[in-house]
Amino acid sequence: MAEFKALEIVQKSPNSQVFHLRLNNPSHRNALSHDFFAEFPKALSSLDQNPNVRAIVLSANGIHFCSGIEVKYLNSLRSSSSTDHGRERERLRREIKRLQGAISALEQCRKPIIAAIHGACIGGGIDLVSACDVRYCSKDAFFIVKEVDLAITADLGTLQRLPRIIGYGNAVELALTGRRFSGSEAKAMGLVSSVFESKAAMDEAVEAIAEGIAAKSPLAIVGTKEVLLRSRDMNVEQGLDYVATWNSAMLPSDDLKEAVSAHVQKRKPVFAKL
Amino acid sequence: MAEFKALEIVQKSPNSQVFHLRLNNPSHRNALSHDFFAEFPKALSSLDQNPNVRAIVLSANGIHFCSGIEVKYLNSLRSSSSTDHGRERERLRREIKRLQGAISALEQCRKPIIAAIHGACIGGGIDLVSACDVRYCSKDAFFIVKEVDLAITADLGTLQRLPRIIGYGNAVELALTGRRFSGSEAKAMGLVSSVFESKAAMDEAVEAIAEGIAAKSPLAIVGTKEVLLRSRDMNVEQGLDYVATWNSAMLPSDDLKEAVSAHVQKRKPVFAKL
Amino acid sequence: MAEFKALEIVQKSPNSQVFHLRLNNPSHRNALSHDFFAEFPKALSSLDQNPNVRAIVLSANGIHFCSGIEVKYLNSLRSSSSTDHGRERERLRREIKRLQGAISALEQCRKPIIAAIHGACIGGGIDLVSACDVRYCSKDAFFIVKEVDLAITADLGTLQRLPRIIGYGNAVELALTGRRFSGSEAKAMGLVSSVFESKAAMDEAVEAIAEGIAAKSPLAIVGTKEVLLRSRDMNVEQGLDYVATWNSAMLPSDDLKEAVSAHVQKRKPVFAKL
Amino acid sequence: MAEFKALEIVQKSPNSQVFHLRLNNPSHRNALSHDFFAEFPKALSSLDQNPNVRAIVLSANGIHFCSGIEVKYLNSLRSSSSTDHGRERERLRREIKRLQGAISALEQCRKPIIAAIHGACIGGGIDLVSACDVRYCSKDAFFIVKEVDLAITADLGTLQRLPRIIGYGNAVELALTGRRFSGSEAKAMGLVSSVFESKAAMDEAVEAIAEGIAAKSPLAIVGTKEVLLRSRDMNVEQGLDYVATWNSAMLPSDDLKEAVSAHVQKRKPVFAKL
Amino acid sequence: MAEFKALEIVQKSPNSQVFHLRLNNPSHRNALSHDFFAEFPKALSSLDQNPNVRAIVLSANGIHFCSGIEVKYLNSLRSSSSTDHGRERERLRREIKRLQGAISALEQCRKPIIAAIHGACIGGGIDLVSACDVRYCSKDAFFIVKEVDLAITADLGTLQRLPRIIGYGNAVELALTGRRFSGSEAKAMGLVSSVFESKAAMDEAVEAIAEGIAAKSPLAIVGTKEVLLRSRDMNVEQGLDYVATWNSAMLPSDDLKEAVSAHVQKRKPVFAKL
């Protein structure tokens, strides 16, 4: 797991089923670089396939969570190998879709992903955490939907996911003004679920929350994540039919038996790996 | 109206157009039982068709609103009459859809339904209140999206309706952690519209609110509920066209005349039954 | 710009790129009249096409922002030239769609529109501000989704747009009860982004915010508004593909170059008109 | 099974798993009557639940398949118990939805339904057969989307289902002109799958086709019908995910084992009831 | 009606309720010009509002129906007033949307529009007729989805509407190959409803068909067009609910009474203007 340049994967104890995926470019305030976009989907895919992983915490090394996409990398995307405007744009569209794919890998990973945010979370950082399942931050965290100040229409997911998380009006205001907002405002809007006094307090609390999720039925957790994502893009009737079909497949499991019997025996259930 | 085992229908005064539908299995903390699922859609259908009913309050007898689906009943759903896995799953899918139908009857009822929640509102209880039109709770109320702790992907509507009520991020966090949250948190997220000091205070206030709704034009109330539900599952342009079509049918009514003339005459309007 | 009866367009200083569109029927508390519905889309279209306009503030003259649709005008809509019920309804449907079109012109205008609300914002006033991009209010502001009290199912956009701004549950409660709510409640729900101490304080602050937006890249602002609106009515995957296609066209611009070079040179960027 | 007035259910031989549901109002050319709309969903529900039924043939007694909705019944729908226009329309809307529900019962029935059409198939008859899974006709059959000639916008499904069966252009032309078209034209458009020389020939052939379907795996047949219907109302990606989820539940069955082993043993498979 | 340069509006006899809208640029084979795009939506709007118009026939003067968008005009669209690539693209996008709007005016017009096609129908000509309600052609007609041969991705509606009319596979083949196809092939695919021996024969037959539609209930015709269009973009359940709501408004009309009474009296019904 030492193969990454822009990332770090950490398992705090050998038995823990919580894995930490960390942005690891602290000298550049974890700006999203060429390496990041290449490595991130690979890291998530390996965590998804690793049966020892039941919950993932996305956090960052250094003082800030993420300062957004690296300006150098942004510039390289603009430079074209083609002299034709049409071909240049077609290539650019594919490049943007490739970057989007790296972020959307957070949703394609079956395991739950919890963002733990401290310091700055700017631009591409918002794209990143919006695609996580749950978000927490420390008191020093602040957020900026920054793209508009770089003359960019945000294109890595913020404009799609943020309105569904914090409401359409809040998302528009933040995206048009590019203003800074605090963790407590993020909490009030529903962007983060709690604000902790310090990074240390957050890390401890998030570890506990992640361990809590990791101790639950992997089938139920994976199903909850997938059904929520699928239902987001369907109407209610379709979502209901979808989960009925899902549960007709996944419900009759050892996990259900174990949960019921642990409940009766007043003990903690123990679930097999997925 | 004495025919129900798991439910009770109460009209507080003979002239009141507010009817109370009560979960009535207090010894089992109003766990959702076989009887409940059979009786609930029938009760709602009869209230829908009864022209004396203009507003419905869903509440519960006993100490808790609802402890979720009865474990005994859950187990019975799992036991199959078929030895074939395929047939067992096809039957299970239909069973889940039948249970979903009982909950969705809250939306199919044209009359507005207000949930008044006290004590525990857990698992299936959340499915239930998410399908109501408006929700209030007392200070002692607490909520848990519990399914994941029973190794179940929640399948009676919570994963579909909750994100639209409290935002996607909040819904994911509650569904993955299965953590307990209070009425004041429910209020901050938009799950309930007010938290009252006590069940008594809530009952009094909700009665007044329900009477207020019952005194309004039944056509406008029914239209508002239906257009909101329909628009939830359409895009904005489609929703606008739908309500224009709806109002071209329903607007030119005695209710509009009465509302305007009462407004001019500075008196309370009186509307005919629907 | 003196041609409007129900509206006023004001540019506070000749160089300002913020234009003010004001409801100007204060003696009737800015009730939405026949004139309003005729003039409003024209005013927005002219502001959209005017290259000097980069941000629009929608506010109101007089004591109240808007008391809703004028009762006299409402009555005129009901009176029919046809004796046939069918033809009367077909005409009424088109009338409602025409009124809706006047409100939706706020979304069709490419430039960002900020509502600055004081005093009463009632009925049609809510339809109006729900279709703006961002909303602010002063402390004296109050809001009522009033239609149901006039025996009307709200048909100018509130039932479609409000749930996406404040959540489905909040929107249902406000629409069914027709209760009054304050600016601070509007803020908690996400309907307004800030509540200011006074109209004067709001005007000053909103001017600054609008100037801030007007100073940003017009291409990025227009793109952000359009992509947000389009993504609202698509699923996430479609919205991502849409913005990738959008940016393949609009990103390689002078604005991006100017933003990057201003960033490097630590100066304010200056963007050409759109 | 003798309880129906407007319908007849026939099982040609005691062992056959093909059941015939016949319109049985030949003296009125099987006009769709009050009795029909009451009985039809009940008949389909009983056939759906009857494990002996694996395929259903919908046909008609007498000279014509169906002459559309009975004019007498149509008139009764128009007469109102209410003097208020608004209430009258609200009631009318529910009545239309009830009639639609009777037709849509064809889709809610899990078992495949084959329409065998002879003579006239007019107006409501088209609504009826459009909601069946497969359609055949005899040479004497003719079709008219008749509603427009009764000053009615067809409201029982033709305008929704026909374009998906025969293409949008063909459906518009038939609905606007109300012209008569033959079985061979219906075949060319994809409305029927074959045209037979005579009713007798059709009955024999359809019996064989239905027996063929009835001999196949009930799980696969039910799944194919449901997945087709669900996928019709989703995009392709959603439909693919849906069927993957469906098959993860329903595929590992005795039917698959039996089909594979019969294939290997070169014998006809025999499947258990559903 | 003499005000148009690129169009001609003809009423064959003063009492006829069929109006002819004709492409009138025969010396350029009715290429779609700047004038066409300016005049076409105005012409359709005036026909829509004119109560004497009940059906519209779209045809063309000269030897060919339409040779597509004028190359000169196409070139003018490419030339930009801006030196900035971003602004140029934003303007181009609006230009394309304006041209699309001219074509979509065919759908926004409530009255039915029948295309009568002879000679060449190429490129933009296909966009045009795909947005009509019904299409007929003469034997000499031929069709080419030509855009790809001009290095253009067709952007005026063909790629959206054609697949719904002739099936996805047929539309893809025609759009990728740009091959010529005949009227009889167009008929087989469902693009036209009949092929006539000559333009004269077509004109006579289409006149009769249009008169037939014009003699029907205007309410039912307008309703059928609108409900078909709306249902095309909804799922079946939503379309059913929509038409139930529509008919609750529009069905109880003088037209229905007249249709029923004419039916009883075995005479032709006479309907009032819309």
Added chain:
Amino acid sequence: MAEFKALEIVQKSPNSQVFHLRLNNPSHRNALSHDFFAEFPKALSSLDQNPNVRAIVLSANGIHFCSGIEVKYLNSLRSSSSTDHGRERERLRREIKRLQGAISALEQCRKPIIAAIHGACIGGGIDLVSACDVRYCSKDAFFIVKEVDLAITADLGTLQRLPRIIGYGNAVELALTGRRFSGSEAKAMGLVSSVFESKAAMDEAVEAIAEGIAAKSPLAIVGTKEVLLRSRDMNVEQGLDYVATWNSAMLPSDDLKEAVSAHVQKRKPVFAKL
């Protein structure tokens, strides 16, 4: 290009921009094997990225095009490494989605893909060709939607794509009966665009058609494929907006200049690689 076991990639002449992708498991009638599903997406991805490729022909070596999924491979999918039913189903769902992904790679490839079908095209073969852009067959070809006879609900795309190609009714009939149909029937339904007298005749004609497409503007071809696919899953208004945005990026290209200037100079245009 010799690395594939189940496939073969052939370029008929070194300068040709048409590449042939061939199913190459003729001894098993090109049954879709483990190797096929692993190699097929890789082959398509490499063809997509290869700038020398402008059109792809999918055909098959041996007597038959494709006999469907290999029974041996089908059985291996069923066998589970897990003893828990829930985990087994979750794994099975992922397996099915992986197989679907291999087929959908045909749509993800930007270059146009033409299926040339001879002999049997059965089960998975239909899934395969339904995801191609255009289809041709020789007279000896025959087709069977076979899954239902193996007790399987078809899950690799047929139930999603076929109804959009041949109409809903035709697709249902073929999927429920599993009957054999000929090339000429496939042509009448719109599944194939032409039926050729022999495989040799087809190969020659398809080569010419593919060369014709390869000679056109790559930007226009890629745009046409993508816009058609995207518009299939949107409503018409969304599709129009999408293509306007697309063309604002891709239209101003060297290809457009070259096409116009070749048109003026009456010569064949020559387009650069993409």
